[in-house]
Amino acid sequence: MNPRPTPSPFSPIAIGPLTLKNRFIKSATNEGMSAQGVPSKQLVKLHSALVAGGTAMTTVAYCAVSSDGRTLPNQLTFTQSSLPHFKALTDGVHQAGGLASAQITHGGCFTFIRERSTKRPLSASGGFNKIGLMSGMFLKQAMTEADMQQVVREFAQGARLARQAGFDAVEIHMGHGYLLSQFISPMYNKRRDQYGGSLENRLRFPRQVLRAVLDAVGKDMAVICKYSVTEGVRAGNSAEDGAQIARMLEEEGAHLLVLSAGMNAESITTMFGSSFPKENRVQQKNKIIALAMAIQRRKEPTVEFRELYLLEHARKVRAAVKMPLAYLGGAKSLASIEKIMAEGFDLVAMGRVLLAENDYVNKLESGASRDSICTACNRCVAMMYTPGGTSCVLGQPGDAVLNSQQAASR
Template identity: 65%
Template sequence: MNAPQTTPMPQAGSPLTLGPLRLKNRLIKAATNEGMSRDGLPTQQLVRFHEGIAAGGAALTTVAYCAVSAEGTTLPDQIQLNEAALPHLRVLTQAVHRQGGAASAQITHGGCFTFIRGRGRPLSASGGFNKIGLMSGQFLKRGLGEADMERIAEQFAEGARLARRAGFDAVEIHMGHGYLLSQFLSPLYNRRRDAYGGSLENRARFPRRVLRRVLDAVGDEMAVICKYSMTDGCRGGNGIEEGVEIARQLEREGAHLLVLSAGLNAESITTMFGSSFPAENRAVVSNPIMRAGMYLQERFQREIPFRELYLLEMARRVRRAVDMPLAYLGGVSSAANVERALGEGFEGVALGRVLIHDPGFVAAVCRGQALHSGCTHCNRCVAMMYTDGGTSCVLGRPGDPELNRRPAAG
C-alpha cells in the first residue's frame, strides 16, 4: 500500500441504516465461499476469518453459503442452518460483535447446482436434462411443484429465524450465480409454462415469495438483503434490462438492500469475477469434479483482463431505476474507487478479494488514507477454499488447517 495521506472520507465512514439495522460505516465484506466448515458446522478458522474482517473495520461481514436445508447444499462441507450449527454460529457472531462489527448470514439453496449424489434428482425451476450434473453423474433434474416451493420458502424463513437466534444482524438471500432462486429468474434454467415461468414477472414470483416469507419472519429484527445477478452474462440468459426489472420487483417486495453482482458459476464466471481464472487454480484442488469444472472454464471461456469497477456501467442503470439502498460490488481496489462508487449514489460498497488480501483495507479507507490495495485480482484465492486451511490470499499467510478441523464451539 502507498503511504497514508490525511484525506478525510466522511461518506465512507458515515452510518448506514438498512431496515432495523444501523451499520457504523458503508463498507461491507461480500460473501466469498470460505471452505471453513466441516460436516455442516463452522470451524474455529471461520471464526478467526470473520473476526479479522470485523477487526479490520468492515461494518458488516457476510458468512457465505448457509444452506437452508441438507438438500440445498452444493458440497458436503457447507454450513447448514440447523440446531446442530446454532452454538457454533453463536461463537462466530459473538466474535464479530466483540470487534464492533455486524454479521450477515447468506442463506441459500443450490437447486441443481449441487455435486452431492444419492439424494435423488436435484431440484430446479424446470426438470429434464441437468447440464450441471454432467460432472457428478446427476444427468436429470426435477422441477419444483407447488408443495416443494411452499416447503422451501418456509425453509428460508426458518433459516432466517435460526440466524437471528445465532446472533446474526442480517440475512442475505442469494438470488444470483446460478443457485435455485437464480434458476427461477434465468430463462436459461426456467422453461416452465405455468405461473412461475415465461415472463420475467412470472419467473420472479417464487424468489419474491421467498423474500416476502423472510421479511415476514425476521424483517422487523434484522436487515434482509438480496444478492442477485444484474446479468447472466451469457447468450440466452438475462441481460441488464431484465436485471433492472428484477431490482424493481425486489424493491416493491420490500428488500432492505440489494447487492449488485453478475454472472453464473458455470456459464459465465468471468462475468462474476471480472477476469479470467489461472491454470494454477487446478493445482491446489484435489476434488476431481472441481478440477474438471475449472478445466472446462479455462478451455472454453475467452481470456478476460481485470479492470477496476468492472460492473459500474450496469450498476448505474439499476441505480437510476430504483430508490432503495444498493451496494456496489465489483473491482473496488482503492480508496478512490470507494469514493467514486459512493459518489455515484450507491449507499454501500461490498468488497471481496481485497479483504481476503488485507482485512485492514476498510479501516485505512475510513481513516482517509490515499491507498491502493495490494490485491492483484489473480483469482487464485477462489481455489484456496478447497485447501485444508480454507480461503486465503496466496500473497499472504494461508489458513490454519488445524483450526479448520475444529468446530467453532469445540
C-alpha cells in the same frame, strides 16, 4: 447525475432495522472453513478479523437452509444442532465491533450431493442437468407448488435460526445459478405455468421466498437480496432485466440489494471480472472443482481485470430504484470507492480485497493506504479448497488445525 449529497464511505447508514457504522460490507465468498457442516474456529477468526479491521458487516457465505439445499458435502447448514457453532461466530464478530450477515441459500440442481430426499435435484424445470455432468446426476426435477412452499418455509426457518444464532442480517442468494436464480434465469426456467415465461412470472417464487423471510425476521434483521444484475451470456438476463428485477424486489420490501453478476457454470468471468490463472487448475486437488475450472478454461476467453468492471451494469439498477444498493465488482482503491459513492450507490461490498488485507478499511480511514495490495489474480478461489481454507497468496495460508475444529468445541 446523482442529485443526493455524496456520503463519506466512513459514515453510518441504516439498512432496514439495522445501522451500519460505515459503508463497507465483506461480500459472501466460499471460504472453505466449515467443519462437518458448521463454522470452524478458523472461520470465526477470519470474520472477527475482518470487522476488527474496519468492515462494518461481514457476510458468512452459503448457509444452506436444508440438507437438500447444500451444494457440497461440508457446506454450512442451519439446523438446531448447528446453532452453538454459528453463535460462537457471531459472538466473535460482535466482540470485534462489527455486524454479521448470514447468506441463506438453496443450490437446486447446482449440487454435488447425491444423498437427498428427492429422486433428482430440484430446479425450476426438469430434464437434462448440465451441472450433473460433474456429479453423475444427469437429470433434474421440476418443482411442484408443494415443493416451492416447502422451500419457502425452509428459507423462513433458516432466517429464524440465523436470528437465534445472533446474526444481524440475512442475505437471500438469488444469483449465480443457485435455485432462486434458476427460476429467475430464462436459461434454466422453461416453465409454462405462472412461474415461467415473463420476467414477472419468473420472479414469483423468489418473491415468495423474500416475503416469507421479511415476515419471519424483517422487523429485527436486515433482509438483503444478492442477485446477478446480468448473467453475462446472450441467452440469459441482461442488465435491463436486472433493473426490472430490482424494481420487483424493491416493491416486495427488500432492505438492500447486493449487485453481483454472472453464473457459476456459464459465465464465471463475468462474476469475477477476470480469468482464472492456469495455476488454479493445475494445482487443484479437488477433482470436481478441478473439472469445473477446466471446463471454464475451455469455454471462456481470457479476460483482463479492470477496476469497477460491473459499474456500467449497476448504473442501470441505480437509475431504476430508490432503495439502498451495495455495489460489488472490482472496487480496490479509495478513488474507486469514492466514485461509487458519488454515483449514488450506498455501500460497497468487497471480497478479494478484504481477503488480501482484512484491515484495509481501517487503513483507508486512517490515510495509511489508498490502493489495495490485491492483484485480482483469483488464486484465493482455489485456496478455498486447501486444508486451511481461503487466503490470499500474498499472505499466510489459513490455519489447517483451527479449520478442522468446530467453532464451539473446547
